[in-house]
Amino acid sequence: MSPAPRRAATRQTIDPRSRRTYAALDLGTNNCRLLIARPAGEGFVIVDAFSRIVRLGEGLAASGRISDAAVDRAISALGVCAEKLRRRHVHVARSVATEACRRASNGGEFIERVRRETGIMLDVISAEEEARLAVLGCHVLLEPGTGPAVIFDIGGGSTEVVLVDTAGPHPRTIDWFSAPWGVVSLTEVEEVAGTDEAARLAAYARMRARVTAAFAPFAARLADSGKLPTRLLGTSGTVTTLASVHLNLPSYDRRAVDGLIVPATAMRDISARLAAQSIPERAAIPCIGQERADLVVAGCAILECIMDIVPAPRLGVADRGIREGILRTLMAHGEPGA
Numbered sequence: 001m002s003p004a005p006r007r008a009a010t011r012q013t014i015d016p017r018s019r020r021t022y023a024a025l026d027l028g029t030n031n032c033r034l035l036i037a038r039p040a041g042e043g044f045v046i047v048d049a050f051s052r053i054v055r056l057g058e059g060l061a062a063s064g065r066i067s068d069a070a071v072d073r074a075i076s077a078l079g080v081c082a083e084k085l086r087r088r089h090v091h092v093a094r095s096v097a098t099e100a101c102r103r104a105s106n107g108g109e110f111i112e113r114v115r116r117e118t119g120i121m122l123d124v125i126s127a128e129e130e131a132r133l134a135v136l137g138c139h140v141l142l143e144p145g146t147g148p149a150v151i152f153d154i155g156g157g158s159t160e161v162v163l164v165d166t167a168g169p170h171p172r173t174i175d176w177f178s179a180p181w182g183v184v185s186l187t188e189v190e191e192v193a194g195t196d197e198a199a200r201l202a203a204y205a206r207m208r209a210r211v212t213a214a215f216a217p218f219a220a221r222l223a224d225s226g227k228l229p230t231r232l233l234g235t236s237g238t239v240t241t242l243a244s245v246h247l248n249l250p251s252y253d254r255r256a257v258d259g260l261i262v263p264a265t266a267m268r269d270i271s272a273r274l275a276a277q278s279i280p281e282r283a284a285i286p287c288i289g290q291e292r293a294d295l296v297v298a299g300c301a302i303l304e305c306i307m308d309i310v311p312a313p314r315l316g317v318a319d320r321g322i323r324e325g326i327l328r329t330l331m332a333h334g335e336p337g338a
Contacts, residue, residue: 021047023093024326025081027122029057029100029156029184030295031237032077035323036088039331048084052077053291057100057157057184066104074110075117082118094326097122098130099157099182127178130322131160137324138235139164139171141259141316148174149231150310153321154238154302156184159211161218161306163229177218179302181211183238186298197276200297204275207301212308219309232264232312235321237292238299242270243317244287252287258319264307267315271300 022044023036033051037044054073056066066074085093101107101124111122125133134153142149145166152161159179164171190210192203222228243257246266274282275297283293307315 020091021088022327022330023085023088023090024323024330025078025093025095025120026322026326027054027056027074027078027095027097027101029060029098029158029182030055031156032056032074032081033323034081034084035327036084036090037327044327044331048088050077050081050084052080055156055184057103057182059188060100060104060157061185061188064104065106066100066110071110071113075114078114078118078120082120085120092330094330095120095122096125096130096133096322096326098125098322099127099155099180099185102127103157127158127160128176130155130158131162131176131178132173133325133329134160134235134321135162135164135171135173135325136328137321137326138233138318139166141318141320142166142171142233143231143261143314143316145231147227147231148229149233150229150306150312151233151235152306154234154236154299155182157182158185159302159306161215161309163222175218175221177215177221179211179214179218181214181298181302183295183298183302186210186301187295190298191294200278201276204297204301207298208305211302211305215305215309222309229310230312231316232307232310232314233316233318234303234306235318236299238296238303239267239315239317240319241287241292241296242267242300242303245270245274245285250286254319257317260317261314262317264311264313264315268304268307271304274300 021038025034032054036048037046054077056070056074058070059067115121135151148163148165161177163175165174186207190203190207192200240257243260244252246262279293282288283290
């Protein structure tokens with residue numbers, strides 16, 4: 001009996017990148033966040049992640065320096081990140097720092113101490129690059145439509161807004177602006193605690209006035225363009241938190257929030273309600289909690305100012321941004337990082 005014919009082997013082309021592990025670390029004014037991923041098709045799959053509120057910019061507006069306590073909190077979080085990078089055998093990584101390190105007089109000392117104690121090399125990026133990475137990381141969640149759109153990122157120490165043209169396969173930046181107010185910096189100049197509702201609402205009005213003044217040049221440029229954008233997408237803890245409140249979630253659920261479209265009126269109603277509440281009242285809301293209770297109102301003020309400038313009927317919500325933008329850049333180009 002003759003042997004059965006052998007089947008021809010099926011050749012599979014395996015993308016060598018899929019064996020590599022990439023990481024993106026974003027040390028902001030309020031949060032330290034890490035994503036570790038591997039390429040998969042046109043995107044990537046998350047291997048590991050980490051997020052911790054470190055309040056790196058706490059007290060920065062008054063002192064001009066990153067405080068010793070904030071340095072210790074950040075280094076503790078970055079130590080966790082460094083261990084994850086080693087354990088996951090990351091091939092290529094990029095670690096960035098934003099507004100707090102841009103502003104602080106001791107930013108350079110802090111960066112060197114991080115390198116010495118954790119091995120992580122932080123790259124202090126410009127506000128323009130911060131905006132570009134945020135757009136790259138979340139633009140796929142923009143609602144379909146014609147005409148320009150606005151993507152914004154409310155940070156701890158600054159807020160970036162980007163006007164993009166979505167006519168082509170990739171968004172093209174038409175204009176961008178960075179305002180020097182984020183949830184930490186704005187809270188510190190208009191903090192109101194233990195006062196009555198009228199005082200809280202007065203502080204909220206002052207917050208909005210500060211942010212409106214800061215955004216005035218960008219608002220004027222939009223008005224001069226003759227065509228206001230009607231699509232709006234936000235990436236930040238503020239918009240994801242408010243979206244969670246809108247959904248009345250018992251705890252944060254990224255799957256429910258990322259990509260959600262919320263009526264602008266609903267976001268304004270939530271913002272007004274939170275602005276009138278005391279810190280303990282806000283802390284009792286499951287998706288806000290004690291860590292965000294004192295900062296969320298500043299985020300609401302910034303968000304409402306952006307919605308004043310861009311009268312979109314709905315707001316897109318993204319739980320993705322700078323880290324995803326870094327990962328896409330690294331995977332596309334294989335750029336080395338630290």
